[in-house]
Amino acid sequence: MALQVTSVLWKAHVEDRAVAADDFQVATNSIDPQAMGPSDILVELLYLSVDPYMRGMMRDSKGYYRQPFTPGEPLSSRGLARVLRAGPDVGSGFEEGDVLSGMLPWSSHAVLNRRAQAALQLVDSRLLGKLPLPTFLGALGAPGMTAWAGLKRIAEPIKQGEVAFVSGAAGAVGLVAGQLLKHKYGCKVIGSAGSNEKVRGMQRCWH
Incomplete structure (x- = not known):
């Protein structure tokens, strides 16, 4: 058929x-x-x-x-x-x-x-x-892998308490990078985004 x-x-x-x-x-x-x-x-x-x-x-x-x-x-x-x-x-x-x-x-x-x-x-x-299926396209997909690789292979060594800046922090990669920096590495994270709405979304995600 x-x-x-x-x-x-x-x-x-x-x-x-x-x-x-x-x-x-x-x-x-x-x-x-x-x-x-x-x-x-x-x-x-x-x-x-x-x-x-x-x-x-x-x-x-x-x-x-x-x-x-x-x-x-x-x-x-x-x-x-x-x-x-x-x-x-x-x-x-x-x-x-x-x-x-x-x-x-x-x-x-x-x-x-x-x-x-x-x-x-x-x-x-x-x-x-x-886990919700879309997670495998986001945090466990290419955006998450890009964030992880950038920190693990390029930015390390990263020390606890350091200040980290994430550009484009409200995007798919930036959101994951900010969470890793805050919760895995113990950094103080500062991010930039293109609008107040994006900044609020970034803050909700990182908390």
């Missing part, structure tokens, strides 16, 4: 103006699970993360560190998906019911080959149900 799929497509590259709603297109098609290859997996999208790096992928830029989005194809970003079906020769070890994180197309459902599976990681089943 065919599965109805809804996708968000990228219409055309946008160079020197703000991205608008008209630059996206919602499209529907269908997937026949019976036509999957033996090494494919069928996934259901759960959550997507909209991140700053995506703006560079909306340009026709050859020098960007990620490939541009392809006009007429679904956008992609970090997300969470659940495996609905796995072929008999799936080499990744993913099984039906697994929750995966990584780069995913903006489609309600997708059939992913081995190359696409290589960009995905299994979410630890011991943590499922104990």
Whole structure:
């Protein structure tokens, strides 16, 4: 039985103006699970993360560190998906019911080959149900890892009682960095943000 799929497509590259709603297109098609290859997996999208790096992928830029989005194809970003079906020769070890994180197309459902599976990681089943799923895209995802790596690999040694300044402290990375500096390292943390509303949100999070 065919599965109805809804996708968000990228219409055309946008160079020197703000991205608008008209630059996206919602499209529907269908997937026949019976036509999957033996090494494919069928996934259901759960959550997507909209991140700053995506703006560079909306340009026709050859020098960007990620490939541009392809006009007429679904956008992609970090997300969470659940495996609905796995072929008999799936080499990744993913099984039906697994929750995966990584780069995913903006489609309600997708059939992913081995190359696409290589960009995905299994979410630890011991943590499922104990934490909200979006946590695995935030504090336990790329923003949290970026904050941790910046402190652990670049800023250390950090001494308890030192004063630490976080620029862009109301963003996804800055919020995690501020909490680590305060609660793990014992620092006095000062942060900057672009509006009073963001500052209040930052203060609530850090407390």
